[in-house]
Amino acid sequence: MATSQKPKSILKKASYPATTTSKEDRDRDLALYHADLIQQRKDIELEILLATETLIDYPLATAPYDASNPAPADAQTFKYLLRPFQPSDYDALILERNINERCGYTLCANAPRKESGGGRWRMVGKYGKGKDFKVVDKKELEKWCSEACAMRALYVRVQLSETAAWERGERGENTVKIDLRDEPKSDGDTVVEGLEKLQLAGDDSVKKQDTAHLALERGDRGPAARIGSVDVKILEKEIQRVPEAPSLEDEDLTERLDTIHLGILEHVGRESRGQKFTSMGSEKKMAIKRHPQRRISDTLVGYDLTLI
Amino acid sequence: MSNEEDREVKQREAGNRETARLWRAWRTVHELVQDRGYILSEAEVKISLEDFIHKFNSGDGNIEKNRMTFTAHPSDEMVARYSNPVTDRDPKPAAPDVGPIKVKFEEGDSIGIKNMRKFAQELTQESFHTGIMITSVNITPAALKIIPAVASETRIETFLEADLLVNITHHELVPKHVLLSKEEKSALLQRYRLKETQLPRIQVGDPVARYLGLRRGQVVKIIRKSETAGRYASYRYTV
Numbered sequence: 001m002a003t004s005q006k007p008k009s010i011l012k013k014a015s016y017p018a019t020t021t022s023k024e025d026r027d028r029d030l031a032l033y034h035a036d037l038i039q040q041r042k043d044i045e046l047e048i049l050l051a052t053e054t055l056i057d058y059p060l061a062t063a064p065y066d067a068s069n070p071a072p073a074d075a076q077t078f079k080y081l082l083r084p085f086q087p088s089d090y091d092a093l094i095l096e097r098n099i100n101e102r103c104g105y106t107l108c109a110n111a112p113r114k115e116s117g118g119g120r121w122r123m124v125g126k127y128g129k130g131k132d133f134k135v136v137d138k139k140e141l142e143k144w145c146s147e148a149c150a151m152r153a154l155y156v157r158v159q160l161s162e163t164a165a166w167e168r169g170e171r172g173e174n175t176v177k178i179d180l181r182d183e184p185k186s187d188g189d190t191v192v193e194g195l196e197k198l199q200l201a202g203d204d205s206v207k208k209q210d211t212a213h214l215a216l217e218r219g220d221r222g223p224a225a226r227i228g229s230v231d232v233k234i235l236e237k238e239i240q241r242v243p244e245a246p247s248l249e250d251e252d253l254t255e256r257l258d259t260i261h262l263g264i265l266e267h268v269g270r271e272s273r274g275q276k277f278t279s280m281g282s283e284k285k286m287a288i289k290r291h292p293q294r295r296i297s298d299t300l301v302g303y304d305l306t307l308i
Numbered sequence: 309m310s311n312e313e314d315r316e317v318k319q320r321e322a323g324n325r326e327t328a329r330l331w332r333a334w335r336t337v338h339e340l341v342q343d344r345g346y347i348l349s350e351a352e353v354k355i356s357l358e359d360f361i362h363k364f365n366s367g368d369g370n371i372e373k374n375r376m377t378f379t380a381h382p383s384d385e386m387v388a389r390y391s392n393p394v395t396d397r398d399p400k401p402a403a404p405d406v407g408p409i410k411v412k413f414e415e416g417d418s419i420g421i422k423n424m425r426k427f428a429q430e431l432t433q434e435s436f437h438t439g440i441m442i443t444s445v446n447i448t449p450a451a452l453k454i455i456p457a458v459a460s461e462t463r464i465e466t467f468l469e470a471d472l473l474v475n476i477t478h479h480e481l482v483p484k485h486v487l488l489s490k491e492e493k494s495a496l497l498q499r500y501r502l503k504e505t506q507l508p509r510i511q512v513g514d515p516v517a518r519y520l521g522l523r524r525g526q527v528v529k530i531i532r533k534s535e536t537a538g539r540y541a542s543y544r545y546t547v
């Protein structure tokens with residue numbers, strides 16, 4: 001029988017207090033939001049370009065400073081300017097330095113070495129023996145003044161974020177913190193830096209990391225989350241326990257969980273970094289190693305830290 | 309001894325080849341500048357290989373690229389084609405976005421940020437509206453990023469010498485492309501009751517678009533010869 005009564009909607013009536021604005025207003029806000037994103041990206045790209053130009057001429061300090069003991073000011077500027085860099089930007093900097101006859105490692109004032117003779121490959125190591133024996137492209141060798149600088153440069157590269165700076169959001173600024181393989185040896189500045197780092201491993205950073213993980217899990221990346229389509233705080237109690245994957249078939253989600261897991265490793269790593277500073281001067285060395293199996297897609301976790 | 313002579317001959321031949329390449333690139337880029345509407349004398353454009361060598365050789369048989377730099381000014385006709393029409397809505401339109409051009413053959417096996425920054429500063433200081441940098445090798449990606457960064461001050465274009473060894477617009481399969489003025493463009497759109505976006509497109513990176521220095525939003529008329537229909541025209545909107 002036909003009834004004149006309307007079927008009752010099973011959907012909840014929409015009543016969002018925040019969105020009482022007209023469609024035009026919302027469209028305009030959205031357009032502004034996207035324009036803002038594009039502008040942010042342009043600004044950061046320009047920042048990277050100008051940083052690259054500056055760092056071509058580094059180091060500014062001369063002897064007694066060198067790549068194994070850089071001037072604190074140079075080291076600090078280097079780390080600071082590098083924050084928005086992705087590895088590809090860093091590679092571009094190395095190329096530009098080489099064009100200008102400088103060792104690819106930014107804090108080294110030497111010229112890169114020139115391999116004489118033809119042929120594309122070179123053998124590195126001890127007469128084909130030993131675990132450090134390698135066959136290397138000549139071009140790779142000509143980027144640096146020495147093997148040591150190649151290591152120093154690589155040490156920095158693995159700490160850079162693979163995520164473009166304009167997609168990192170607020171947490172990005174805190175996570176890209178670069179250590180040098182050879183930090184400045186004059187102690188004044190180093191102690192200050194060491195203290196900064198110790199603080200980073202404190203409560204505040206843990207909380208921030210948790211929030212970041214939650215945002216990651218929910219797929220809120222970059223400034224979108226910040227501008228407020230989502231209020232992260234509301235859900236804070238849900239992160240008291242370890243999040244469970246609804247389905248492991250969801251590859252994307254599994255990957256994110258991996259990332260979260262790695263993030264915890266990274267957190268542990270930070271604590272050991274703190275130790276590094278308390279035991280400064282001892283012979284402990286630290287190796288930074290990319291995790292081989294996982295595609296690391298987030299700023300939090302480009303690497304694992306191990307003490308050797 | 310004969311080995312050494314052999315090497316000398318080879319070196320000279322290589323030098324000659326390099327000279328001939330530069331001469332051809334020189335001619336093409338002069339034609340390009342002239343075709344865009346800048347003023348150049350026929351003598352400058354159609355220089356013979358002998359005169360070219362005479363003018364630019366360094367004494368040891370090589371060509372000095374840094375002496376090959378040249379400049380030109382837009383013709384009245386070019387200025388008119390770039391001018392903004394006076395309309396009711398825009399009674400005092402902005403001045404045409406054209407001006408003197410400087411063309412430089414950049415030396416070096418690798419062209420990076422510093423080369424590009426220097427060229428940009430040179431153009432700005434000497435008030436060149438447009439600059440063309442011609443290189444024998446690819447420019448680094450970072451250096452190319454300088455171009456948009458200085459776009460508000462000067463307009464930089466780049467070409468490889470290899471791209472200029474022949475003039476592509478002289479090829480029989482490439483139809484004639486003519487840039488429409490803004491007035492001609494709006495007349496065309498009115499006549500066919502079209503929006504510009506309804507026209508077929510040409511990319512700014514298209515070789516002919518690069519040759520003519522087309523900018524986004526401009527419309528070119530393409531004139532083809534046909535055995536059955538005589539000449540016919542089509543139009544492209546630059547994106």
Ligand SMILES: [Zn+2]
Nearest residue numbers: 103108145149
């Ligand atoms: Zn070095």
